[in-house]
Amino acid sequence: AKQSGHNHLQFYVASIDQEIRDRKLLERDLSEALAKGEFHLVYQPQVDLETRRIIGAEALIRWNHPTRGFVPPDHFIPVAEANGAIVEIGQWVLEQACWQASQWAAKGIGVRIAVNLSAVQLQQADVVEDILDTLHRHNVAAGRLELEVTETSFMTNLADAVDKLHQLNQAGISIAVDDFGTGYSSLTYLKKMPVQHLKIDKQFIRDLLLNEEDTRIANTIIDLGRSLNLSVVAEGVETAEQEYYLTQRGCRLAQGYYFSKPIPAREFETFVHSFHEQ
Numbered sequence: 037a038k039q040s041g042h043n044h045l046q047f048y049v050a051s052i053d054q055e056i057r058d059r060k061l062l063e064r065d066l067s068e069a070l071a072k073g074e075f076h077l078v079y080q081p082q083v084d085l086e087t088r089r090i091i092g093a094e095a096l097i098r099w100n101h102p103t104r105g106f107v108p109p110d111h112f113i114p115v116a117e118a119n120g121a122i123v124e125i126g127q128w129v130l131e132q133a134c135w136q137a138s139q140w141a142a143k144g145i146g147v148r149i150a151v152n153l154s155a156v157q158l159q160q161a162d163v164v165e166d167i168l169d170t171l172h173r174h175n176v177a178a179g180r181l182e183l184e185v186t187e188t189s190f191m192t193n194l195a196d197a198v199d200k201l202h203q204l205n206q207a208g209i210s211i212a213v214d215d216f217g218t219g220y221s222s223l224t225y226l227k228k229m230p231v232q233h234l235k236i237d238k239q240f241i242r243d244l245l246l247n248e249e250d251t252r253i254a255n256t257i258i259d260l261g262r263s264l265n266l267s268v269v270a271e272g273v274e275t276a277e278q279e280y281y282l283t284q285r286g287c288r289l290a291q292g293y294y295f296s297k298p299i300p301a302r303e304f305e306t307f308v309h310s311f312h313e314q
């Protein structure tokens with residue numbers, strides 16, 4: 037028994053060792069990805085369920101590495117947040133998204149672009165200045181930009197986060213709370229935060245019609261939105277039944293595979309035109 041315990045420990049140490057090496061390699065590749073042009077953005081339509089118009093596009097980053105292939109954001113964003121690389125990557129995302137917004141505005145595609153803003157980015161002293169500067173350089177109206185923040189953003193330094201989001205909001209940028217209900221949701225945050233939208237996390241939408249608890253959580257968020265005068269966006273809508281339920285229940289906005297997966301900008305343009313012709 038002693039022997040096998042020892043072997044176990046060796047195996048365990050070896051596998052941790054491997055994990056550390058893997059992580060270092062990922063960090064190395066990540067640090068070169070920007071310069072090598074390995075990132076691109078895709079856009080997922082946000083639909084107004086009442087008017088049947090596409091009102092927004094969430095920008096989502098994609099990383100295609102020459103040997104790793106597609107690396108999902110859930111895999112590399114946390115690493116980039118931990119080592120600070122997210123600041124530079126996030127700035128690149130914003131730059132691309134603002135450029136795209138200016139292209140779409142010129143083509144008469146009146147969508148708002150939603151960009152995910154990491155808590156680490158929000159902690160940067162010059163984040164407000166950087167964002168406003170990026171909008172100006174691309175000649176994009178602040179009303180065209182929405183920033184999606186998670187509840188984690190409010191936790192480290194609430195007063196600082198409130199102050200920055202206020203400045204961004206004053207400038208005309210709208211703020212959405214992403215993954216609402218999954219983190220340390222507190223009604224205090226909602227009262228203090230200058231937010232306009234709540235996004236119901238896709239984990240509550242997936243089994244919306246199968247799991248009573250999920251139904252109740254979604255209903256609660258929709259009602260909360262109504263009483264606080266915030267618009268509610270359901271993410272991860274995959275079926276007609278989910279769409280029907282949300283529409284009946286008074287959730288105004290939705291995004292999900294039922295309408296479209298996140299797609300490249302060109303495809304997005306075609307999608308908007310055909311959706312509006314239906």
Ligand code: C2E
Binds near residue numbers: 096109
């Ligand atoms: P998120 O912001 O909550 O984004 C929603 C995720 O759900 C996206 O995954 C999207 O592709 C996926 N999704 C959309 N509709 C459906 C659906 O109907 N069913 C299912 N199962 N999934 C759906 P993605 O693109 O893999 O991104 C994962 C996460 O990575 C994002 O979650 C966000 O937290 C982070 N992320 C992605 N791009 C960026 C970025 O540019 N900056 C930052 N800071 N984070 C990003």
Ligand code: CA
Binds near residue numbers: 094152184214
């Ligand atoms: Ca998001």
Ligand code: CA
Binds near residue numbers: 215237238
């Ligand atoms: Ca989410």
Ligand code: CA
Binds near residue numbers: 214215
């Ligand atoms: Ca998320």
